[in-house]
Amino acid sequence: MGSRRASDPSGRRDRIVVAALVLALVALLAAARVLRNIGKPPEAVAYVRGGPLAPEISGTIRFQETQGGVRVTVEVEGLPPYAPATPGRAPIGPHGFHIHEKGDCTVGDATDPFLAAGGHFDDSGQPHGNHAGDFPVLFSNAGRASMTFFTSRLRVAAILGRAVIIHENPDDYRTQPAGASGKRLACGVIQRP
Ligand SMILES: [Cu+2]
Numbered sequence: 001m002g003s004r005r006a007s008d009p010s011g012r013r014d015r016i017v018v019a020a021l022v023l024a025l026v027a028l029l030a031a032a033r034v035l036r037n038i039g040k041p042p043e044a045v046a047y048v049r050g051g052p053l054a055p056e057i058s059g060t061i062r063f064q065e066t067q068g069g070v071r072v073t074v075e076v077e078g079l080p081p082y083a084p085a086t087p088g089r090a091p092i093g094p095h096g097f098h099i100h101e102k103g104d105c106t107v108g109d110a111t112d113p114f115l116a117a118g119g120h121f122d123d124s125g126q127p128h129g130n131h132a133g134d135f136p137v138l139f140s141n142a143g144r145a146s147m148t149f150f151t152s153r154l155r156v157a158a159i160l161g162r163a164v165i166i167h168e169n170p171d172d173y174r175t176q177p178a179g180a181s182g183k184r185l186a187c188g189v190i191q192r193p
């Protein structure tokens with residue numbers, strides 16, 4: 001019976017028609033997606049995930065190009081509780097927060113993770129404190145951080161394929177090259193939405 005069906009020319013034609021319809025639908029959906037994005041300002045997103053030092057962290061960072069720069073919208077949860085400085089140890093939080101050069105969130109050394117992301121992103125020859133990728137610190141409220149800010153220093157095209165990093169310690173915005181923000185708690189690659 002199976003062999004009779006396989007040689008049945010009308011059955012075969014039906015399958016070809018179905019395949020053609022599926023292909024046409026896929027092409028239509030792709031075209032609709034392209035059309036929908038025409039004239040829209042570029043956007044990017046990074047889904048940050050905690051590494052071995054803070055596995056609870058998860059969050060979404062959105063980048064929307066707007067007049068003269070980028071609006072950055074941050075929602076993060078699972079940040080560690082604040083701990084004040086003690087002799088020889090920096091406070092935990094508010095958290096240093098930057099765009100790093102390389103979009104590589106490989107954990108590497110579990111005691112000093114995410115070094116593969118490299119240093120801070122900067123395309124303007126500025127010192128730390130004024131790198132294009134230097135962000136306001138992340139202010140945690142019972143583990144949650146939520147903020148929106150504007151930066152004239154970024155364009156979406158320049159940051160796609162780079163990484164967002166959340167650090168353990170506050171950024172002092174002057175120690176070179178990274179503001180003494182300490183270890184890297186979480187990482188997310190900046191990608192198209
Ligand atoms: Cu950083």
Ligand SMILES: [Zn+2]
Pocket residue numbers: 098120127128129130131133134177178179
């Ligand atoms: Zn910096």
